[in-house]
Amino acid sequence: MKVSLKELRSGVCSHIDFDYTIDLSKEEVNFEFPFKKPVRLSGSISDMAGVLNLSADIETEVSSQCARCGKPVEYNKLVEVDFVLVAENDGTADEGDGVFTVGDEVDLDEILVSELILNMDMITLCSEDCKGLCFKCGVDLNLGECGCDRTGKISPFADLAKLFTDDNN
Ligand SMILES: [Zn+2]
Ligand SMILES: [Zn+2]
Known part of the structure; x- marks a missing residue:
């Protein structure tokens, strides 16, 4: 929205208050499409003694793996922002952390999205102590132990050692 x-x-x-939703279902982040539900952008742009202040809440439900x-894994995400909007013709301010240069209008989607x-988190876990899958049989180790011997994988030299043993046979 402009x-x-x-x-x-x-x-x-x-x-100026705003409260609207946008569809980001086609937006790819970290090789997946996490925004299956609409993303809500709400907040206001206000004049604080000549300085324009953009404060907004970005709320959505993230679908990840x-x-x-x-x-x-699905979880709610809320990002709160507080930005300063500086006029293009105001040469005094540099664009930087939390400061955006704008003309006669501001593209809220561009800034907030x-x-x-x-x-967004680079890595999502179903729980902090997720045990993952057995790399040998693919069983979900959170549901129980499969009985595979996975000790060899712990040492990066295990495969090498096995090579040497095979040679000796
Ligand atoms: Zn997990
Ligand atoms: Zn297994």
């Missing part, structure tokens, strides 16, 4: 800042700058109003066992993506 919001015109003219009325704010001219003092016709002191704040456990990096260890592959089980689907990139902020949401920046705040």
